[in-house]
Amino acid sequence: MGEKHVARDVSEGHEVRVGKEPEKVLSRRGLGVLAGVGLAGMVLPGSASAESSAPADRSAVLPTAGPPTAWSAAAALRTAYLGTYTSQPGGGTGIGLAAYRPGRGELALTGGLDGVANPSYLALAPDRRTLYTVNEQAEGAVTAVRIGAGRPPEVLGSRTTGGADPCHLSVHSGGRFLLSAHYTSGSLAVHPLGRDGNLGETSDLVRHEGAGPDPQRQEGPHAHQVVTDPSGRHVLAVDLGTDSVYTYRLDERKGTLRACGRATTRPGAGPRHLVFHPAGKYAYLVNELDSTLVVCAYDSRTGTLSPGKPQPTLPPGTALDERNYPAAVIISPDGRFVYVSNRGHDSIAAFAVRREGAELRLASVTPSGGSYPRHIALDPSGRLLFASNQKSGRVTTFRMDRRTGRPSSVGTPLEFPVPVCVFPL
Numbered sequence: 001m002g003e004k005h006v007a008r009d010v011s012e013g014h015e016v017r018v019g020k021e022p023e024k025v026l027s028r029r030g031l032g033v034l035a036g037v038g039l040a041g042m043v044l045p046g047s048a049s050a051e052s053s054a055p056a057d058r059s060a061v062l063p064t065a066g067p068p069t070a071w072s073a074a075a076a077l078r079t080a081y082l083g084t085y086t087s088q089p090g091g092g093t094g095i096g097l098a099a100y101r102p103g104r105g106e107l108a109l110t111g112g113l114d115g116v117a118n119p120s121y122l123a124l125a126p127d128r129r130t131l132y133t134v135n136e137q138a139e140g141a142v143t144a145v146r147i148g149a150g151r152p153p154e155v156l157g158s159r160t161t162g163g164a165d166p167c168h169l170s171v172h173s174g175g176r177f178l179l180s181a182h183y184t185s186g187s188l189a190v191h192p193l194g195r196d197g198n199l200g201e202t203s204d205l206v207r208h209e210g211a212g213p214d215p216q217r218q219e220g221p222h223a224h225q226v227v228t229d230p231s232g233r234h235v236l237a238v239d240l241g242t243d244s245v246y247t248y249r250l251d252e253r254k255g256t257l258r259a260c261g262r263a264t265t266r267p268g269a270g271p272r273h274l275v276f277h278p279a280g281k282y283a284y285l286v287n288e289l290d291s292t293l294v295v296c297a298y299d300s301r302t303g304t305l306s307p308g309k310p311q312p313t314l315p316p317g318t319a320l321d322e323r324n325y326p327a328a329v330i331i332s333p334d335g336r337f338v339y340v341s342n343r344g345h346d347s348i349a350a351f352a353v354r355r356e357g358a359e360l361r362l363a364s365v366t367p368s369g370g371s372y373p374r375h376i377a378l379d380p381s382g383r384l385l386f387a388s389n390q391k392s393g394r395v396t397t398f399r400m401d402r403r404t405g406r407p408s409s410v411g412t413p414l415e416f417p418v419p420v421c422v423f424p425l
Contacts, residue, residue, distance in 0.1 A: 106411030186221025
């Protein structure tokens, strides 16, 4: 085993050692050579805004020591967690922590939890006290991190997943199981969760079979996302390698998955992620290999997903210097706009939702403010959008126009090494 995990508070310079680090194994999933960037020790903003629609999670933002003024200055700030690749050149050292003011949006780095290997995707427990991350490496693992007001984050423990390169995870709607998707092995894992957020041993491992027409990216199954539908009845897994979305039922007594359906895209599309409309009757599926977005009808009773006609994620006639790979797809809290990040074109496409979710229209395409926006996320209010620009080492912030849905860049970008996930609370 390596060095211990270290929780760092940049604003105060404290270190709290809280456990051991999993072995670091080079990920097989990197696309292209990443630019090496350094960790920027930004200064925590000195004033606070009370503008927020939900209680702020202040974990690792409040100083662990210091005068009362330091606490009050940070009290209204919100937290964002940052994922990275620790095994890549110029990568980070673990999970990054940042703060932002809801009314302004500009991110400031406040610390980090060192020693967590390749935390490339993050998810939060329903009680908001535990953060989960994949450890994207050849011997895949998932890690649980305790978060809470007024104390630094603490690693509760890690479990191997039985698959290679887990790249996505989510907590089942019942709150008792963690689901993870493995890119290289094309498999799904299930871990039971204890009442304290701790991870149990793997209760199930399901591997997809098949391939697609792209010999470089679809030589076998590549599970890229696993989520629970809005009804809580079914689990859907998006597989880039087999051009498929699989539907499962989770047995909440045994923690096992039972296959009950499969939807296919056109060959070579390479589906990556999907997001549901709040009403639950439609889902929006982004395809990485052909730069398209698909409206899918969804029957929550049977878990049947029915893909419609694909539409481009870029304006007609767009000329590119390199191939474009759409990555993330998200939806505004009110269900009026869908957003897609375009890697290569380096933009964020906004789609207006029409006909109660049955139709999408491209409304705008905005530069992402960096190179290779792998992940985008909205803050809980839906007023701010954050983009993790992987190759340029920059997390950018946008203010959302609620009428048009168009993002507008605000503030100074946060420099962070190989940012691949941003998770604002």
